[in-house]
């Protein structure tokens with residue numbers, strides 16, 4: 001059976017804000033987020049492991065799914081639900097060997113060919129974007145618009161997650177274009193009250 005994702009995919013990346021990842025994760029969970037990804041591009045493996053361990057525990061207590069960006073080894077070590085891979089990370093097959101058959105594996109894609117490749121490789125869900133312009137990802141490609149979401153929706157069966165510049169205001173349009181879930185970094189990390197922003201987004205998605 002295909003995976004059913006919560007409508008909001010909250011990514012824990014404090015960017016340049018003063019919040020710690022743990023603080024941000026706690027606030028997102030308190031606001032009702034039930035799908036979290038830890039994305040710490042600059043952390044050492046040792047720090048990432050410790051942070052992931054604490055957030056995995058909090059996510060488990062809240063009944064939320066928890067994935068780790070980039071690192072199947074860390075995901076497995078903290079018993080996370082899965083991993084999110086970019087185009088330059090381990091293959092889906094290799095991540096599956098690390099995580100086992102029950103591990104959730106998501107893959108970032110930026111065009112239809114990458115999305116078809118990820119689906120063929122057996123990804124459990126496919127990230128699609130950037131939908132809108134973003135400053136949260138280094139060397140992010142140009143915005144793809146809702147067109148790519150529609151094209152990927154028409155071409156693959158697995159769940160798809162829109163990402164890139166999404167706000168509570170634009171989230172409904174991304175879902176209407178065919179995304180099962182919307183992923184957000186900056187709109188949550190930079191919010192004065194991330195819990196309230198999660199609540200607002202979930203409410204906007206009905």
Ligand code: TZP
Pocket residue numbers: 108129130131133134135136137140163164165166183184185186187
């Ligand atoms: N992949 C495509 S766009 C993006 C990633 C990781 C960044 C999304 O961050 P934001 O702040 O929600 O635009």
Ligand code: MG
Pocket residue numbers: 069070084085086087089
């Ligand atoms: Mg990556």
